[in-house]
Amino acid sequence: xxxxxxxxxxxxxxxxxxxxxxxxxxxxxxxxxxxxxxxxxxxxxxxxxxxxxxxxxxxxxxxxxxxxxxxxxxxxxxxxxxxxxxxxxxxxxxxxxxxxxxxxxxxxxxxxxxxxxxxxxxxxxxxxxxxxxxxxxxxxxxxxxxxxxxxxxxxxxxxxxxxxxxxxxxxxxxxxxxxxxxxxxxxxxxxxxxxxxxxxxxxxxxxxxxxxxxxxxxxxxxxxxxxxxxxxxxxxxxxxxxxxxxxxxxxxxxxxxxxxxxxxxxxxxxxxxxxxxxxxxxxxxxxxxxxxxxxxxxxxxxxxxxxxxxxxxxxxxxxxxxxxxxxxxxxxxxxxxxxxxxxxxxxxxxxxxxxxxxxxxxxxxxxxxxxxxxxxxxxxxxxxxxxxxxxxxx
Numbered sequence: 001x002x003x004x005x006x007x008x009x010x011x012x013x014x015x016x017x018x019x020x021x022x023x024x025x026x027x028x029x030x031x032x033x034x035x036x037x038x039x040x041x042x043x044x045x046x047x048x049x050x051x052x053x054x055x056x057x058x059x060x061x062x063x064x065x066x067x068x069x070x071x072x073x074x075x076x077x078x079x080x081x082x083x084x085x086x087x088x089x090x091x092x093x094x095x096x097x098x099x100x101x102x103x104x105x106x107x108x109x110x111x112x113x114x115x116x117x118x119x120x121x122x123x124x125x126x127x128x129x130x131x132x133x134x135x136x137x138x139x140x141x142x143x144x145x146x147x148x149x150x151x152x153x154x155x156x157x158x159x160x161x162x163x164x165x166x167x168x169x170x171x172x173x174x175x176x177x178x179x180x181x182x183x184x185x186x187x188x189x190x191x192x193x194x195x196x197x198x199x200x201x202x203x204x205x206x207x208x209x210x211x212x213x214x215x216x217x218x219x220x221x222x223x224x225x226x227x228x229x230x231x232x233x234x235x236x237x238x239x240x241x242x243x244x245x246x247x248x249x250x251x252x253x254x255x256x257x258x259x260x261x262x263x264x265x266x267x268x269x270x271x272x273x274x275x276x277x278x279x280x281x282x283x284x285x286x287x288x289x290x291x292x293x294x295x296x297x298x299x300x301x302x303x304x305x306x307x308x309x310x311x312x313x314x315x316x317x318x319x320x321x322x323x324x325x326x327x328x329x330x331x332x333x334x335x336x337x338x339x340x341x342x343x344x345x346x347x348x349x350x351x352x353x354x355x356x357x358x359x360x361x362x363x364x365x366x367x368x369x370x371x372x373x374x375x376x377x378x379x380x381x382x383x384x385x386x387x388x389x390x391x392x393x394x
Contacts, residue, residue: 017301017305017312017313018312020294020297020298020301021298021301021302021312021313021316023294023297023298024294024295024297024298024299024301024302024316024320025298025316025319025320025323027290027291027294027295027298028295028320028323028324028327029323031192031196031291031323031327032323032324032326032327032330034195034196034197035195035327035330035331036330037197037251038194038195038196038197038251038331038334039195039330039331039333039334039337040251041252041337042250042251042252044151045151045154045155045158045252046154046158050078050079051137051138052081052133052135052136052137052138053078053080053081053136053137053138053139053140053153053157054080054081054082054083054084054132054136054138054139054140055073055080055082055083055084055105055140055142055153056083056084056086056125056128056129056139056140056141056142057069057083057084057085057086057141057142057143057144058085058086058087058120058121058124058125058128058143058144059085059086059087059092059094059098059124059144060087060088060092060094060120060121060378060379061092061093061094062093062094062097063094063144063145064145064258064260065145065147065258066097066144068147068258069144069145069146069147069148070101070104071147072146072147072148072149072150072152073104073105073148074103074104074105075150076148076150076151076152076153076154077150077151077153077154078151078153078154078157079104079105079153080105080140080153081105081106081136082105082106082107082108083104083105083106083107083108084107084108084109084110084128084131085098085107085108085109085110085128086109086110086111086112086124086125086127086128087109087110087111087112087124088111088112088113088114088115088120088123088124089111089113089114090111095109095111108131110124110127110128110130110131111127112124112126112127112128113127116392117227117228117390117392118226118227118228118229118230118390119229119230119231119232119377119380119382119390120378120380121207121232121377121378122226122229122230122232125141125226125232126222126223126226129217129222129223132214136214137213137214138157138160138211138212138213138214139211139212139213139214139217140153140156140209140210140211141207141209141210141211141212141232142208142209142210143172143207143208143209143257145208145257145258146172146208146209146255146256146257147175147255147256147257147258148255148256149255149256149338149339152170152209152255153211155170155250155252155253156168156169156170156209156211156250156253157211158250159248159250159253160211160212160213160248161213161245161246161248162213164244164245164246165215165216165219165240165243165244165245166213166216166240166245166246166247166248167205167210167211167212167216167236167240167245167246167247167248168210168211168247168248168249168250168253169203169205169206169209169210169211169233169247169248169249169253170206170208170209170249170250170253170254170255171193171194171206171208171209171249171253171254171255172190172194172206172208172209172254172255172256172257173190173191173194173254173255173256173257173334173335173338174186174187174190174191174257174258174259175187175256175257175258175259175335175341176258176259176260176344176346176347177258177259177260178260179344179346180260180261180262181346182261182262182263182265182266183259183260183261183266184344184346184347184350185266185350185357185358185361186259186261186266186269186270187259187344187347188347188350188351188358189270189358189361189362190259191331191334191347191351192331192358192362194254194334195331195334197251198249200246200247200248200249201241201246203237203247203248203249204233204234204237204247204281204284205233205236205237205240205247205249206233206249207231207232207233208255208257209253209255210232210233210236216240216245219243220236220239220240220243222236225239228389228390229388229389229390230276230375230377230382230384230390231276231280231388234276234277234280234281234388235280235388252338254334254338256335256339256341267365268376270362270365271365271368271369272375272376272377274288274365274366274368274369275369275372275373275375276375277369278369278370279373279384279388280388285366285369288366289363289366289367292359292362292363292366293363293367295320295355295356295359296356296359296360296363298316298320299317299356301313302314302316302317302320303317324351324352324355325352325353327351328348328351328352329352331343331351332348332351373385
């Protein structure tokens with residue numbers, strides 16, 4: 001009697017190691033394609049009809065790059081009708097410094113007072129909103145650490161819906177001002193986020209560059225929406241969608257921000273961002289954790305096998321490196337196309353050859369925020385409850 005032969009499983013598809021390796025290549029391929037989409041040039045933004053536009057910038061202390069911020073505002077091709085800076089008190093050193101700004105749009109400095117029910121940033125923004133005039137048609141919210149190019153507002157406003165509820169938002173593109181590795185790591189991690197395409201169905205605004213028409217602001221009833229909020233952008237984005245609107249994030253609406261970070265500052269900054277994300281947009285937190293962790297699992301699986309001569313592992317590493325290198329070269333085009341700026345050599349090297357290193361830092365920061373609801377920000381400590389509200393006292 002002949003024993004029937006059992007067909008051996010395919011050495012490739014029968015190997016359980018194919019799962020982490022395939023997942024790694026899928027994530028790397030999607031990331032590479034995403035950067036390809038992000039780096040494609042769009043036509044220059046025309047100025048078009050200039051509607052009364054107000055720029056609101058909350059501030060605490062004198063920003064280290066205030067001259068760059070003000071020069072960028074003064075150079076806008078789509079110049080705002082006026083700029084409202086909002087500070088907590090007249091004792092803030094920024095109060096006197098802002099009074100001296102000249103050569104650009106009219107400046108108004110609003111004193112908001114100390115916040116007791118919400119984050120200080122939001123408290124300042126609401127105080128500035130109270131100074132709007134009936135003719136103000138568009139409101140731009142911006143952070144004080146940006147250094148905008150001359151076409152920033154023109155690009156931001158190009159896709160702003162004129163009829164329906166909606167908003168447009170950009171994102172920061174960090175440009176290093178020093179040669180520290182800590183700064184380079186933060187810049188490349190930020191660039192990986194900034195070059196991720198955003199669909200209006202799920203995109204979240206970034207508070208450093210948001211544009212809304214007056215009818216959208218009125219429909220949102222921001223004083224109520226932000227009554228006990230700490231995050232401005234992660235609360236306003238779902239509120240816009242709840243009203244049937246869209247949050248548009250055009251790929252050319254990035255805005256430069258000058259950066260200098262120690263390792264401690266880098267970790268604190270990253271943890272604050274992801275604590276906000278986990279408490280306000282948990283699904284986005286999960287996606288971010290998966291997108292950074294899966295390639296690391298792939299590396300941990302493939303590297304020891306490759307050292308033992310496993311051809312599948314070696315091939316996977318080669319393909320992954322090719323995707324990483326291609327993605328890095330495509331990403332370098334983004335600041336070059338938008339502002340004629342070349343990436344710093346250290347950032348280029350990290351992106352081309354050291355993806356596991358900066359991904360490991362990124363993933364570690366994300367996973368460090370798995371627990372906790374206490375956020376330290378701008379000299380204050382906030383605790384956020386399960387309903388995304390500030391737990392008093394501040």
